[in-house]
Amino acid sequence: MLEIIFEIADLADLRFAISPMDHVLSGAAQALHFCVGASVHRDRWWRRVRNRVPRDAAPLLNLVNASAAGLPDFLAPDTASTPATLDDELDAMLSLSDDELRRDLEFYGTGPRTPRIVDELRDGGSRHLRRIAHAARAFHQACLAPDWPGLQRALQADIAGHSRTSADAGIGSALGRLHPDLAWDARGVLRYADPAWDLSFGLDGRGLVLRPNHFLARPTALLNAHRAPVLLYPIGAAPTRPTDGLTRLLGPARARALRAIGQGPCTTGQLTTRLGVSAPSASTHATALREAGIITTEREGRRVRHSLTRLGHDLLAA
Numbered sequence: 048m049l050e051i052i053f054e055i056a057d058l059a060d061l062r063f064a065i066s067p068m069d070h071v072l073s074g075a076a077q078a079l080h081f082c083v084g085a086s087v088h089r090d091r092w093w094r095r096v097r098n099r100v101p102r103d104a105a106p107l108l109n110l111v112n113a114s115a116a117g118l119p120d121f122l123a124p125d126t127a128s129t130p131a132t133l134d135d136e137l138d139a140m141l142s143l144s145d146d147e148l149r150r151d152l153e154f155y156g157t158g159p160r161t162p163r164i165v166d167e168l169r170d171g172g173s174r175h176l177r178r179i180a181h182a183a184r185a186f187h188q189a190c191l192a193p194d195w196p197g198l199q200r201a202l203q204a205d206i207a208g209h210s211r212t213s214a215d216a217g218i219g220s221a222l223g224r225l226h227p228d229l230a231w232d233a234r235g236v237l238r239y240a241d242p243a244w245d246l247s248f249g250l251d252g253r254g255l256v257l258r259p260n261h262f263l264a265r266p267t268a269l270l271n272a273h274r275a276p277v278l279l280y281p282i283g284a285a286p287t288r289p290t291d292g293l294t295r296l297l298g299p300a301r302a303r304a305l306r307a308i309g310q311g312p313c314t315t316g317q318l319t320t321r322l323g324v325s326a327p328s329a330s331t332h333a334t335a336l337r338e339a340g341i342i343t344t345e346r347e348g349r350r351v352r353h354s355l356t357r358l359g360h361d362l363l364a365a
Contacts, residue, residue, distance in 0.1 A: 061254060148168060
């Protein structure tokens with residue numbers, strides 16, 4: 048569980064932003080990476096563009112996928128520009144000192160499986176960081192730039208929708224509707240129901256930047272004392288008609304359950320919350336989908352976690 052604790056000043060300094068670099072990173076992440084694992088949007092996009100990935104992008108892809116657990120902070124730096132361009136974000140990254148870079152590289156640890164680019168960044172600092180910036184530009188130009196106007200419109204529409212909710216129903220309601228696993232407590236706490244997190248983080252008057260992302264499977268946060276706090280969240284899937292093909296194939300209840308799991312891997316408790324049904328009903332839906340080969344279920348301690356199989360991805364992408 049992640050708890051983000053707000054003061055009154057933080058609510059007044061809540062703002063949305065669109066980050067091209069976020070999309071470069073989540074676009075470059077492989078399917079096993081925690082942030083994109085079950086993203087239908089990203090999966091569909093990747094199938095179209097993977098043959099366009101240029102050789103110059105290799106240092107970035109190696110660095111992004113060096114750990115399935117996350118990314119070091121220097122790849123998603125603060126910028127003074129709003130809205131920020133990719134060049135703004137890369138310039139901010141290149142302005143890091145060697146000491147700041149080495150501190151962030153501690154994220155990767157050491158060992159024989161550490162990619163060479165990590166060791167080169169530790170030893171060569173800013174010189175090799177420029178290679179990462181060049182790789183990010185190459186990846187963006189070849190894979191993202193052709194789709195960026197449409198992606199940007201979808202992100203802007205998402206922000207506009209949440210801004211209307213904030214104006215009509217209050218900031219808390221808008222925060223609670225960013226994702227099914229986020230819940231707003233009227234005492235000023237935003238809770239993220241994900242067992243991978245075990246943190247209570249006070250914003251302490253620094254505010255929070257909300258960055259929608261087209262490729263993420265689940266929310267993630269950049270929270271530490273060295274940067275502005277950021278919450279990244281996946282934009283919602285477009286509403287579907289009750290008579291669409293998936294509903295006709297699976298029935299309305301199973302189709303809703305499949306789409307809910309398609310928002311990101313989840314426990315049965317989280318699936319219950321997403322669907323607004325009882326735990327036995329959610330378990331029954333998950334069992335039926337698993338027996339059909341559409342989802343897979345893995346035990347994690349006392350919990351089980353449901354995620355899409357390739358067939359599940361294909362059904363949602365159809």
